[in-house]
Amino acid sequence: xxxxxxxxPEPVTDQNFDEFVKKYNVVLIDxxxxxxxxxxxxxxxxxxxxxxxKGKVAFGKLNTDENRDIPMRHSIMxxxxxxxxxxxxxxxxxxxxxxxESIIQKLNSLLQ
Numbered sequence: 001x002x003x004x005x006x007x008x009p010e011p012v013t014d015q016n017f018d019e020f021v022k023k024y025n026v027v028l029i030d031x032x033x034x035x036x037x038x039x040x041x042x043x044x045x046x047x048x049x050x051x052x053x054k055g056k057v058a059f060g061k062l063n064t065d066e067n068r069d070i071p072m073r074h075s076i077m078x079x080x081x082x083x084x085x086x087x088x089x090x091x092x093x094x095x096x097x098x099x100x101e102s103i104i105q106k107l108n109s110l111l112q
Contacts, residue, residue: 012060014069022088024058029083033065038097039080
């Protein structure tokens with residue numbers, strides 16, 4: 001869809017969320033908060049995957065403390081929660097600090 005694929009997670013807010021998920025074919029949004037231990041554990045994995053999947057998947061990070069609308073819209077009750085979008089539509093969700101291999105499996109299934 002677009003040539004300017006990010007190679008690291010982009011900050012996503014309530015204001016730019018819809019634009020971001022529609023800009024790329026496949027998007028992973030990491031919903032997190034600074035005080036969340038599992039979120040901090042997941043962060044480096046998300047950073048690595050953003051580099052590895054550049055050009056295929058765009059990664060965004062949504063701070064749930066600073067942005068309340070999107071977590072409410074997607075009924076997020078626990079963090080970290082990952083939202084997976086394909087062509088602007090929510091395709092899957094995952095809750096918890098999943099191992100990198102599990103996230104890779106989800107991404108690869110969405111890319112087929």
